[in-house]
Amino acid sequence: MKLNRRQFVVSATSALAMPAVLRNAYAADDIKFVSILDQSGGLDIYGKPMVDTTKMAIDEINKAGGLLGRKVDLKVYDPQSTIQFYTQFATQASAGDKADVVHAGITSASREAIRPTLSRFKTLYFYNTLYEGGVCDINNFCTGSTPAQTVEKLVPHTMNKWGKKVYIVAADYNYGQITAQWVQKYVKDNGGESVAVEFFPLDVTNFGPTIKKIQAAKPDMVMSALVGGAHASFYRQYAAAGMNKSVPIASTTFGVGNEHKLISAAEGDGMICAYSYFEEIDSPANADFVKRFKAFAGDGAPALNELAARSYEAAYLWAEAVKQAGSTDRAKVTEALRAGLGIDGPSGKVQIEPKTNHAVQNVYLAELKDQSFNIIEKHENQPPTDTLLVCDLVADPTQSTFKFENGLKAAGIDI
């Protein structure tokens, strides 16, 4: 909004002249939707498309008349891939902006940094990234896919296709560590062997020693849970050593940062991934969504992936709950969501599962070819069975914990 000096003086004096009560009523008129997602730093490859689709969702909701007759006001913060900014912005969103809902967090580390803050301030929280599962928090809706929905399908499919010896490479923080344990569990459950597990700090760019180790271990396939812009160079160096021809890669993260557009077709062809959304899903709802997004984001619109699509769908899940509750009150909206509320989005039906506050959703397996994903399998209405093993918010709605904090073994899951 542009404001010249005269307009500023006029509006400032009128604001000052307005009685305090009226002014508050005026400010309270808009519904406040805060989004905290990394748009710079190493995690920007995930955050920027998520912000674009969130903006589109709010824009559409407002064009359709807003919610409860009120406009939805979107405020976006950029924590710059820095955890410290997450806690700062979460506090700002709750205490300063008095947000009605916060959609935030990409890495599990950032989620765990802000979840307690938002609980304490009683601010409704949506986390829309695929993650390792295990959050059991009445205030936190985790709409992304979890390992029991995706990895459980991905591991047997790729092991049947490529062989039973799996080499695991993963990012060195809670997501990578716990996801690596899920992979080990599913490999074992399917009669395979995890020959090695290796973790990488997020700023590692030289994967040479690891690629040699993979060659020495002679696995049938590599499972990657690498995260961020620096780690994308793994796929490039792997292909440069000719390894993509002999030992294929499956991944739990490749593609949600649109990495398949960053590396060439020759480097990426043949990789297999499993997510709850791919831009290539062939349905009228998705075709319409993709078309609207390209029109909304204009030239240079990023490719769409699960994180981006789910951010859009989660905004609608929340909006639908507000409509049904007839209020933005946290307790009422939570209740509406937990009554098994669902929407039909570009990925298909997405429905809240009340025992875990996670989503029942469709899952697709796809193979990369010429920088786009060809869908090879579809699994409908997958429940979050991993989190269901450890969490029951219906029995005890006071919980606010991350059950897999100390790994799967500590949570009583055999790996």
Add this chain to the structure above:
Amino acid sequence: MDLLVSIIFQIVYVIANLALISLGLAIIFGMMRVINLAHGEFLMLGGYTVVVATNNGVNIWIAILILSPLVVGLIGIIVERLLIRFLYGRMVDTLLATWGLSLLFIGLITSIFGASTATTISPPLGVITIGEYTSSGYELFLIGITILLLIAVFLVLKMTTLGLVARGTMQNAEMASALGVSTSRIYMLTFGLGAAVSGLAGGLLAPITGVLPTIGTVYIAKAFITVISGGMAILAGTTSASILLGAVNGVVSFVTGPTLGEVALLLAAIILLRLMPRGITGSIFRKSL
């Protein structure tokens, strides 16, 4: 046997990588005593030069070997004229100024190209096979070019008039000035040379690591540790420190993993500097270049 050869190849590559990212800094810091905190961004700018040039249809080899040192060298000269030349001898001030410069470059590049990785360039050259093991041909090329670069810098400093005058100016600027040397010009050219070498390094690494506005932060700490561990002599220092730290990092990375590999590198540098506070060339190879 094949495994051993390919592991040794990989360790040599790690060493070459360290030398490559450190050499430009060594020239600027070692000769001019200027702590250039924007060194990582010089590497980053070299990478972006290659990305922009190849996207506009320039041959990748021309982009890497000619354009990236040229562009970043020119940027270095401009930076020296506008900023650094007012700060010679004021180490803390240069440190702050170049830090600001580094933030400025990151901000500028982010606002022009966006914050995300901007490249689909793949490493040129094919695969080389050592028995059952394969490596990237481009890695072999990087090792070769690093050796050539070290030799070239040695020849420039040792054999040319410019090198002689530059070394003289760094040792005693007043005396050089009294003998009719334009010291201001020499400072400018030396800084430009350091920047050009950094730009070339950034360009060479672009196809293998990808390019991000913030990629400089990945390199800067390692480059400084290598240069400080090396000590006063630019070439002997950088080379010996790269060999030592690179070997430690490479071996430990193989045996355990990359996390401990980085830890071992830092630990080796700390022990080294405790035993030789003036770096390797402060104790041995003292008369070398």
